[in-house]
Amino acid sequence: MLIKAGVDISRLRPEIRKKLNTIAGIVDAIFGDEIVITSTFEGNHSPGSLHYANLAVDIRRTDKSDTVCQVIRQELGSNYDVISEHNHIHIEYDPK
Ligand SMILES: [Zn+2]
Numbered sequence: 001m002l003i004k005a006g007v008d009i010s011r012l013r014p015e016i017r018k019k020l021n022t023i024a025g026i027v028d029a030i031f032g033d034e035i036v037i038t039s040t041f042e043g044n045h046s047p048g049s050l051h052y053a054n055l056a057v058d059i060r061r062t063d064k065s066d067t068v069c070q071v072i073r074q075e076l077g078s079n080y081d082v083i084s085e086h087n088h089i090h091i092e093y094d095p096k
Helices: 014-031 065-076
Strands: 036-039 056-060 080-084 088-093
Touching: 014 056, 014 065, 014 088, 065 080, 065 088
Parallel strands: none
Antiparallel strands: 036 056, 056 088, 080 088
């Protein structure tokens, strides 16, 4: 797992932080790729975004991202949202 320069994962709440290794492991096992965390609370997000509650991360897109999204979504279950965005994958803890 790589972390983009300037990105701080230390404030992430356990609900999302403890899943990072799970996500990294599954993406490596299935796709042979290392995930890159590109944003946590910093950067520009919508007002009210769970990024500001330290419950969301973005990871860099690759050409396999649509499949990666499906796999992560399945692995994390319904308490997490995994959204394919324009230039990243957004993952947040948002229990229903
Ligand atoms: Zn995001």
